[in-house]
Amino acid sequence: MPRHSNETDWIVQVNESLEPMPSDDQQHWGKRSIYKVPGRSTNLNRKTYRPLAVSFGPYHYGQKHLYPMEEHKHRALLHFVRRSRKPPERFLESLREVEEDLMASYEALAPEWKEGSGKGIASKFLQLMITDGCFMLEILRTTTEEVNGYASNDPIFSKHGQHYALPDIKRDMLLLENQLPMLVLERLVAVCGDMKEDNYINRLILNFYFPSANNPTMGKCLHVLDVYRKSMLMDTKKKDKGKNDDSDKLIRPATELHEHGVQFEVSDNTSLNDVSFASGVLRLPKFPVDDDTESIFLDLIAFERSHVGAGNEVTSYICFMDDIIDKGRDVALLRSKGIIQNFMESDEAAAKLFNSLAKDVKLDPDSSLRDVMNEVKEYFKKRRHMWWANLMHTYFRNPWVILSLIAAVVLFGLTAIQTVYAVLSYKK
Structure with missing residues (x-):
């Protein structure tokens, strides 16, 4: 009998809750802005x-x-x-x-x-x-x-x-x-x-x-x-969100991208949203890295995760940077281009920092950085870009090599002209 009474009371409570009644859930959640980190x-x-x-x-x-x-x-x-x-x-x-x-x-x-x-x-x-x-x-x-x-x-x-x-x-x-x-x-x-x-x-x-x-x-x-x-997210042009084809696959580290012809340049402003790729050039905002970077960005990521409607731009940026930074050599490359300002003890320490920041977070499926990643991956797949990059890295880094190559081309041209004249003279 007591069991039946408890069940009846529970059913009554549920039925009363199902009746149409004004809900203040949205207003309640909307007031929250300060959270305990999970x-x-x-x-x-x-x-x-x-x-x-x-x-x-x-x-x-x-x-x-x-x-x-x-x-x-x-x-x-x-x-x-x-x-x-x-x-x-x-x-x-x-x-x-x-x-x-x-x-x-x-x-x-x-x-x-x-x-x-x-x-x-x-x-x-x-x-x-x-x-x-x-x-x-x-x-x-x-x-x-x-x-x-x-x-x-x-x-x-x-x-x-x-x-x-x-x-x-x-x-x-x-x-x-x-x-x-x-x-x-x-x-x-x-x-x-x-x-x-x-x-x-x-x-x-x-x-x-x-x-x-x-x-x-x-x-x-x-x-x-x-x-x-x-x-950190202001003063930037809004990017249209396109299709996210092949978005589950990561892009390669910066040094590998560079070997395949991708160039790196500093964006026009410091907004984390100002990431773009066009004509083989990946533009990234200038980003200082020091001992406080870890604490600041972990709390920014925690805020985006906790507060509904805050957005995910900081988390997406960190995920993107984690993809292109694997080792200290990737940081060294980006540092040489003026993108990363490293105030830590080494490039390897900065690389580990980015890797730790991105632990247990994922790039949002609707992030505009998905489009950038897809464009970079498509560029990476084309072999002619790698061949041209190898040519540039091998033959056009040293000015003496460039002069030697020019001299060889000129010499080849003169030899060809001389051969043509010799053939023509023989026919006459």
Whole structure:
């Protein structure tokens, strides 16, 4: 009898769920923008997803090795509020209005962060958002604008701090699990009355990471990592998506392509989308490689994998580069063409980096890079390109060999002319 009752209750629940009712799933998923990196990825390289110096947001808050930075966060909060000449209640009230949206931005928020929410008090979550948001804005402003109030020997907000502490902070600000919703920064700046333009915070972030670049205007962004990613994909012509014939087969490494006549040149801009192939020339954007590249790109890939609608351009680019980079000699070739700027200890180390970045990821079937791959593979199959490349590599690399070849051709021509004249004279 109890079993029958349980089955009846379950059937009733399912039938009630099947009845037409408004669904808020789309709105619910649409608010998420900050994610926990999947365990499958962290198991491969756990350290690259963890902050070195500072936590932003709830995921890594309270870790022992990050505790020293909490003092500097609190100090930055005081500087920020004092300079704004606004009472701290104003900041709290502004963020409390959007507290639910801020919480919804996080994929997995522990119950402790939801305690006190909506009860008219400064919940632990809101305190964290304000403190971390003020610290992040102070970091952005002190490196891109004139900001007074910090001592010349400040361990963070001084020239010494910019040289020693800032590199780790800059790296930590790009971790997927270490993001703050853009809404936090917008609300804090709005209370201060410092929102000079709609794109103000985006420009702060762009100037922080690309101080010498002509930074473009972009639309609404989710957080720092989203701004960074979009900046790497802008200023490029959109490519039509064609048929993906033979797309399951990889293209050959750069050195083999070069031996078959493929030339490499730097693209007109640095967008990762600016990859093209025409008339035997593969054009790729200039790409710097250093010790932070692994961490940055693994988190960019994790973001694209987690956030529906983010796109897959960064993942596709890494997959493409992994195809044409197999060994250090491939990096050396691309470096000689000005495509890769290698700041690592060796070309072999850079090659291993690209190979590790592409582990456990696949090129999207709809990526425009599929068309480029197919064009390169078709060019590679034609033997005449290999013959011409061998001729160029063998006979036209040394100027003395070129002169000797020209002399031989001229000598052959003169001999042929002399032979013709001799035959004609004999007939006469």
